[in-house]
Amino acid sequence: MRELDLVIIGGGPAGLSAAKIAAESGLNSLIIERDYKVGGQLVKQTHMFFGSEKQYAKTRGIDIAKILVNDVLAYPDKVEIMTETTVVGLYKDNVLTLLQKEKYIKIKAKAIIIATGASEKFLAFENNDLPGIYGAGAVQTLMNVHGVLPSEEVVMVGSGNIGLIVSYQLIQAGVKVKAVLEAAPTIGGYKVHASKLKRLGVDILTSTSVKRAEGKDTLEKIIIAKLDKNWDYIPGTEEEIIVDALCISVGLSPLTSLLSMVEADMKFVNYLGGLVPVINHQHETSIKNIFVAGDVCGVEEASSAIVEGYFSGLIVAERLGYKHPNHEELYQDFEAQLENLRSGPFGEKTRLGLKELRGENNAE
Amino acid sequence: MRIKNHPILEFKKQSTINFTFDGKSVEGVSGDTIASALHNLGIRKLSHSIKDKRARGFYCAIGNCASCNMIVDGVPNVRTCVVLLEEGMAVETQENKGVLYERT
Numbered sequence: 001m002r003e004l005d006l007v008i009i010g011g012g013p014a015g016l017s018a019a020k021i022a023a024e025s026g027l028n029s030l031i032i033e034r035d036y037k038v039g040g041q042l043v044k045q046t047h048m049f050f051g052s053e054k055q056y057a058k059t060r061g062i063d064i065a066k067i068l069v070n071d072v073l074a075y076p077d078k079v080e081i082m083t084e085t086t087v088v089g090l091y092k093d094n095v096l097t098l099l100q101k102e103k104y105i106k107i108k109a110k111a112i113i114i115a116t117g118a119s120e121k122f123l124a125f126e127n128n129d130l131p132g133i134y135g136a137g138a139v140q141t142l143m144n145v146h147g148v149l150p151s152e153e154v155v156m157v158g159s160g161n162i163g164l165i166v167s168y169q170l171i172q173a174g175v176k177v178k179a180v181l182e183a184a185p186t187i188g189g190y191k192v193h194a195s196k197l198k199r200l201g202v203d204i205l206t207s208t209s210v211k212r213a214e215g216k217d218t219l220e221k222i223i224i225a226k227l228d229k230n231w232d233y234i235p236g237t238e239e240e241i242i243v244d245a246l247c248i249s250v251g252l253s254p255l256t257s258l259l260s261m262v263e264a265d266m267k268f269v270n271y272l273g274g275l276v277p278v279i280n281h282q283h284e285t286s287i288k289n290i291f292v293a294g295d296v297c298g299v300e301e302a303s304s305a306i307v308e309g310y311f312s313g314l315i316v317a318e319r320l321g322y323k324h325p326n327h328e329e330l331y332q333d334f335e336a337q338l339e340n341l342r343s344g345p346f347g348e349k350t351r352l353g354l355k356e357l358r359g360e361n362n363a364e
Numbered sequence: 365m366r367i368k369n370h371p372i373l374e375f376k377k378q379s380t381i382n383f384t385f386d387g388k389s390v391e392g393v394s395g396d397t398i399a400s401a402l403h404n405l406g407i408r409k410l411s412h413s414i415k416d417k418r419a420r421g422f423y424c425a426i427g428n429c430a431s432c433n434m435i436v437d438g439v440p441n442v443r444t445c446v447v448l449l450e451e452g453m454a455v456e457t458q459e460n461k462g463v464l465y466e467r468t
Contacts (some may be wrong), residue, residue, distance in 0.1 A: 033425045034426075035426070035427060035446045036397075036445060036446060036447065036448050041426075046372045046373060060372070084446070084447070086427070102439070117426075119424055119426060119428045119429070120424060128380035129413065129418055129419075129420065129431075130417050130419065130421070131408040131409050131420065131421025131422070132408055132409070132421060133421075133423070134421075134422060134423055134425075135423055135425065137424075137425065137426075138422060138423060138424050138425035138426075138445075139425075141425040141426075142400055142403060142422070142425065142447075143367060144373060146366045146395065146396060146397065146398075146404075147366050147370075147375035148365065148366055148367070148396075148403050148404045149366070149367060149372070150403070151365075151367040152365075154393045172371055172372065173367050173370060174367065174368075174369070217409050217419045218409060218419065218421070219391045242405075255428065266463050364387065
């Protein structure tokens, strides 16, 4: 059994950033990634990011991915990357079992950073399992990474930022977006994204959702309906839309199954996307030397995942005796960056979620 | 259907990769995952639900949902959305949970 200092599970923005800071501190790490490439979901984000310069604002996600990957490749002796490798088991004594293609590998780590990210939530409606019904992010991968279109026409469910951005990117790729449906009475995402779509003539239908899908073996049409104040379908408002692709963009849930394997303390916090690990200020879970960074501990933007990755890399390096030369300065900087990213109206969910996670908002 | 013109991204012409789908010779390109190559060919039904045999397709594209599991070169439960297509691959629709296979 190989014994390593730091194992990072997930090669997305959080995992890559953690490896970078660990390497800067002199700590070796192994990144394990189940996809055939690292970069996480940034590799398909053709839009420019918000935030500040430190998290590469005004840079396209695809370019941020390149920067983060190159940052890690600059340390070939310090960072090892295993792709097409899935962590299938995590044990309380910090033993991990991996499946790399057909090879089963057992390793032990002094510290582990879980940066598994999140997966797209599903929506309950009749025949929601028909091929042609996709996660919005999956369609974004299909077109922006592989250059393959899902179909000629789509309907998007959900008007949060992902729903709006992917709708716009579908149009850029040459797909007709027939409508964006939003169950809530108001549009969820940034106004700037919604306005872009409206200018292109896309209807964003609020208080509306998909009631049923129909088709033999693949999607052929959907039935939509209006929703009342209690989110119930209003009888008689059904309309049929002929479409062979439907994208679901109704939020993300943290991928926490590995944390369940070690029985880490968890809490359900709706604001953070669902079940999340209880962590201390250092991003350490209830299991000593198992840390978390990125969407796995609360769904936010990639910019926050990057900073959380840096932060946890810094903490773990110090823990294992590789204190970064600028530890104190960086510690304060990363904390300030996270606080800044979570300020303002769009950071409210995260702020409330973190309070709830820490058990601080009982009075509210 | 492949994207030809894109305002931001450039999709260069890639070399052809030959593979089979349920015994039929088909083509993808270098850089395709198994699922993206099949999708481009208009093949959207990739798998079945185990009990009711309902059609299943590509859903998450991150190797998480298992909705695109197929048999590849005899190996069942391959997550075709995160596995790159290779020359000569034999890709088959999976009808069951997957059975133990002989390593050749």
